[in-house]
Amino acid sequence: MIKCSVPVFFDEQFLGSLACGPVLLWEADEIARRDLARFAQNYEISESNTNEIIDCVKQLTPENMRSAAKMLSMMVSYMAKEESIFLKQRLKITKQQDKIAELMVEKRINAVSLETLERRNKFKKYPYEMEKELVASVQSGDSKNSNMILNGILGEIFALSSGNLDLIKANVFELTALLMRATVDAGVSLTDLATVMKKVTKILAEDTEYDELCLLTTEVLDDIINTLYINRFKKQSSAHLTNAINYVKQNFQDDLSLETVAKKVFVSTYYLSHLFRDEMDMTYSDYVAKVRMEAAIKMMKSNKPSIQDIAIETGFHDSGYFTKTFKKYFGITPKKYMDLL
């Protein structure tokens, strides 16, 4: 006879459970009666009584039972007013462990023969190939594939470490360190990986069990993939910015209108001006002026040409406009500045 039950949590405290049943999932045939009679012997219940009992029990089909269980579960979560975080995590953990076990079994079945597997295992080969695959998959931002490879690696680590939890933790720690290195290599700063580091510390903690450790590693993996994704966005925009900046620095004596430079680096004027404002905290024209003024100063210090020449060399058609810009930037006129040198 079968019951289904749902645990009741409140404030992450286990209060008890609600159960519904017992029911029979099959007919009250002679097998069922005999099994119940056997069981009841321990409780000194006679056979005629067990027959009475079994005749009173409701019979459900498997589909009915599933619906009943679902309804019970919905009722409980409504009453508890919130889904237990603990339960949600346990569900994730169970699903992941199932996947890991599946991969381990697959590997064993796919081994050409059991001896081959044993021979391979004798050399305790760490799955370096899979690690490489994982890094490549992470860098391409494929979360689903990365998680699958990770589960495979976790299974291998488990098998290699023969259940030695400390050894498993050390191996997993090394794996996360490898991923973090790949991430920093890609240009992410360590401060962006602060939550990752916290989780890695939890992985090494003494009270962390194997299944929780697997879940944490999965979370570390997803955090890293997300961080890389965000960073890639930043990187792309900074590539455009870098190109624009380089162009301005190399061509300050020429026309540097927003239209011209935007065309040169293949972006829109709108995007370019926003890039400067967001990343450099100044308008595009301010930046151009800055570059030109710094160039002017350099020229003044080196060979003391005339103000007219400097104006032309820094891209100003008009020496009057050059003087005006210079004064605005440095607070004194170019002539006075040159006298000071």
Place this chain on the structure above:
Amino acid sequence: MYMQDISTQLQKGKARDVKQLVQEALDAGISPVQILNEGLIHGMSVIGGKFKNNEVFVPEVLIAARAMNAGLEILRPALVLAGTKSRGKAIICTVQGDLHDIGKNLVKMMIEGQGVDVVDLGVDIDSDTVVEAIRVHQPNVVCLSALLTTTMMNQKAIIDAIRKAGLRDRVRILVGGAPVTAQFATEIGADGYTADAASAAEAVLSFLKV
């Protein structure tokens, strides 16, 4: 074809039909091992596959398992050598935290089929119970089954407990279960690992010979 019918009825959870079909197949002279593998185990693996894919759920697995056990009961006298002197004694259980028993039941039957007495401790068995059972029953072999990665660790715990109780050299230890491997078995200090019920029975026999 009997095998197909047995498998199909098992998947539907029709215990009585499976019982009847297994008996008919035996009467028709089909080998019990074939009935077991191509009929019963086949049906159970199909259900197992569907369960993994969320096509069926726990209730369906329960009724299929029931049908499996019903069929096994009929097969048992054909598989177990009747009237032979006992060749030895074995203890079998599923480790703590694990409730899977179909594999264990199969192994138990195959071992009994080789003329070895088997004490079945059941499922979700902790180290203390195993140690106590060794003291009480004094078996030659201890068989530990685990189907989850998390409960595999308990196989190690039980072996450690047996060692701590000073009983390690009195028994040979065999481990098994889907994710278990030969290397894992060696590392945790077991005497052997087998991938299925038939080879488990052979391993037990080889332990008894030494």
